[in-house]
Amino acid sequence: MVKTESKIADIFLYAIMTAVLVITLYPFWTQVVISLDGGDAANSSFMLFPKSITFDSYKLALDFDALWIGYKNTIIRTCLGVALSILATAITAYPLSKKDLPLNRWITKFMLIQFIIGGGLIPNYLLIKYLGMYNTIWALVIPGMISTFNVLIMRNFFRSLPESLEESAMVDGAGYLKIFIRIILPLSMPIIATEALWVGVGHWNAWFDALIYTNDANKEMLQLVLRRIIIQNNPTQFSEVLTKLQEKSPYSGRQLQATVIMLSILPMLVVYPFLQKYFVKGIMVGAIKG
Amino acid sequence: MSKTTVLAERPGWNGQPKTREARSKRHAFKKYKVLLIMMVPSLLYVIIFNYVPIYGLLIAFEDFQITKGFFGSPWVGLAHFEKAFRDPGFYLVLKNTVLISLYRMVFGFPIPIIFALLLSEVKNVKFKKTVQTASYLPHFISWIILGGIFMSIFSLEGPVNAILGVFGVDPILFMADTSYFRSILVITSILAGFGWSSIIYFAAITGIDPHLHEAAVVDGAGRMKRMIYITIPLLMPVISIMLVLSMSGILDAGFDQIFNMYNPQVYDVADIIDTYVYRKGLIDMDYGYATAVGLFKSLIGLILMLTANGLARRIGGGDYTLW
Numbered sequence: 263m264v265k266t267e268s269k270i271a272d273i274f275l276y277a278i279m280t281a282v283l284v285i286t287l288y289p290f291w292t293q294v295v296i297s298l299d300g301g302d303a304a305n306s307s308f309m310l311f312p313k314s315i316t317f318d319s320y321k322l323a324l325d326f327d328a329l330w331i332g333y334k335n336t337i338i339r340t341c342l343g344v345a346l347s348i349l350a351t352a353i354t355a356y357p358l359s360k361k362d363l364p365l366n367r368w369i370t371k372f373m374l375i376q377f378i379i380g381g382g383l384i385p386n387y388l389l390i391k392y393l394g395m396y397n398t399i400w401a402l403v404i405p406g407m408i409s410t411f412n413v414l415i416m417r418n419f420f421r422s423l424p425e426s427l428e429e430s431a432m433v434d435g436a437g438y439l440k441i442f443i444r445i446i447l448p449l450s451m452p453i454i455a456t457e458a459l460w461v462g463v464g465h466w467n468a469w470f471d472a473l474i475y476t477n478d479a480n481k482e483m484l485q486l487v488l489r490r491i492i493i494q495n496n497p498t499q500f501s502e503v504l505t506k507l508q509e510k511s512p513y514s515g516r517q518l519q520a521t522v523i524m525l526s527i528l529p530m531l532v533v534y535p536f537l538q539k540y541f542v543k544g545i546m547v548g549a550i551k552g
Numbered sequence: 553m554s555k556t557t558v559l560a561e562r563p564g565w566n567g568q569p570k571t572r573e574a575r576s577k578r579h580a581f582k583k584y585k586v587l588l589i590m591m592v593p594s595l596l597y598v599i600i601f602n603y604v605p606i607y608g609l610l611i612a613f614e615d616f617q618i619t620k621g622f623f624g625s626p627w628v629g630l631a632h633f634e635k636a637f638r639d640p641g642f643y644l645v646l647k648n649t650v651l652i653s654l655y656r657m658v659f660g661f662p663i664p665i666i667f668a669l670l671l672s673e674v675k676n677v678k679f680k681k682t683v684q685t686a687s688y689l690p691h692f693i694s695w696i697i698l699g700g701i702f703m704s705i706f707s708l709e710g711p712v713n714a715i716l717g718v719f720g721v722d723p724i725l726f727m728a729d730t731s732y733f734r735s736i737l738v739i740t741s742i743l744a745g746f747g748w749s750s751i752i753y754f755a756a757i758t759g760i761d762p763h764l765h766e767a768a769v770v771d772g773a774g775r776m777k778r779m780i781y782i783t784i785p786l787l788m789p790v791i792s793i794m795l796v797l798s799m800s801g802i803l804d805a806g807f808d809q810i811f812n813m814y815n816p817q818v819y820d821v822a823d824i825i826d827t828y829v830y831r832k833g834l835i836d837m838d839y840g841y842a843t844a845v846g847l848f849k850s851l852i853g854l855i856l857m858l859t860a861n862g863l864a865r866r867i868g869g870g871d872y873t874l875w
Contacts, residue, residue, distance in 0.1 A: 358591075385611065
């Protein structure tokens with residue numbers, strides 16, 4: 263009796279979860295279909311598989327210079343942003359990991375302001391202008407470089423390392439700086455890699471700061487190139503590519519948009535199944551109270 | 553017991569009264585000199601990038617002009633706030649903000665919990681992991697791309713209109729229709745966020761002591777009963793904390809999403825405080841006014857968070873609160 267009941271529940275459960283799986287993946291799948299299809303999918307919309315597969319729109323989209331400029335700028339931004347952020351976080355977290363550091367509790371409290379209130383859009387914007395960072399990459403990598411949350415997590419990791427390592431190095435005459443560089447940092451690669459991923463994905467997907475702090479075609483980030491093509495439908499130079507494609511199919515606007523979407527999320531689709539567990543870990547650590 | 557023995561039992565006591573503490577402080581400064589110097593750039597950074605903008609909020613009380621600067625612009629007191637409270641446009645965005653985020657909360661808050669409860673009942677580990685991983689995917693994609701995909705799905709040529717067409721419904725221009733736009737915002741934001749929000753509940757469910765379930769099985773409790781009488785009650789602290797957190801975000805209706813999905817035709821239903829601040833401040837360059845509206849928003853958020861936390865404490869005690 264209980265067994266059959268449980269079996270029915272199981273079938274029900276798997277059906278619901280399969281539906282959830284389909285619903286979450288279907289939006290992305292539509293873009294795959296539209297980008298690959300010879301032309302019909304972009305119009306007759308409810309197609310589960312492309313009728314014929316062509317890579318025409320991919321070939322054309324790859325000729326689109328702005329996309330490459332965007333990729334280049336985003337890669338530069340991400341690398342620089344991660345490097346600066348990790349360096350700054352580590353040199354903040356290490357002193358704070360010493361419980362008897364003078365003023366430790368005051369400094370930590372001082373940094374907790376980030377959780378309570380910020381200046382908001384306009385004061386931050388004006389600050390960037392006053393500092394002369396407007397329209398430079400620094401406007402994108404410096405604000406937000408030190409996140410108190412990341413500092414506290416790294417501090418806790420440093421605290422979990424055995425103290426004896428440091429003590430024995432000290433007996434050998436090493437100073438704190440040497441210990442930090444030679445011992446602490448190499449041992450902290452797990453947390454450094456994890457935080458680098460958090461910061462890196464953040465930079466990869468960031469767009470609003472680039473929108474308000476830069477206005478130069480050569481400094482355009484990938485996300486903003488995409489915004490011009492996908493959201494604003496206003497791509498200079500893009501229209502040339504589009505006309506070429508339209509000779510082949512009348513619905514190519516949507517097809518080319520789908521192609522650009524695919525080209526931009528492909529790297530993320532490939533790596534994220536392997537990376538997501540580091541992000542999940544972050545939520546867990548953050549969830550621990552205090 | 554004499555006084556000296558009591559003193560001697562105090563930890564760290566080594567017969568040097570008064571000066572000991574001062575000396576150890578000086579000693580600590582000396583010992584950690586390098587580390588304290590190491591902290592200086594970070595502290596400067598925090599002052600410049602966290603505290604200076606907060607100080608800059610004062611332009612909400614100024615007739616700020618970029619040529620005169622922060623210190624030279626005339627003081628206008630509460631004029632910007634008065635202007636906002638007299639402006640029907642401000643009430644419209646306030647209403648939209650609260651409505652959209654209330655809908656998101658009412659419909660979006662339970663879904664991750666239900667999802668976590670159901671998925672944790674699935675025994676096939678591979679299937680479970682696949683569903684979980686897929687549900688996190690949108691979290692790793694920017695709202696520019698998500699917005700583009702959803703706009704394509706709800707477009708005239710999109711699958712939603714195709715399905716409706718089967719039932720004889722004429723194509724609807726969803727993205728420009730004020731009667732559908734909010735629903736679309738709410739649905740798509742839930743779709744993009746439920747998986748990621750469920751992580752915390754998964755963790756809580758995994759953390760439940762299996763003995764509780766075993767004991768209940770012995771007593772003859774079925775799956776449903778165990779879910780209702782064991783899992784859900786044990787989830788309550790986490791649920792309460794998440795509710796407190798979402799309360800404080802009631803004026804955050806999802807800038808990234810709306811900014812990328814709205815258009816002038818639906819401003820009446822989709823313009824929110826954040827998009828309003830952006831347009832007033834950075835497009836119209838009305839810096840003082842935009843800062844005032846933004847400040848209003850942060851203050852309300854702060855008050856709401858404190859209130860909700862206090863309520864949760866009164867109802868459930870310390871386990872149910874953020875701090």
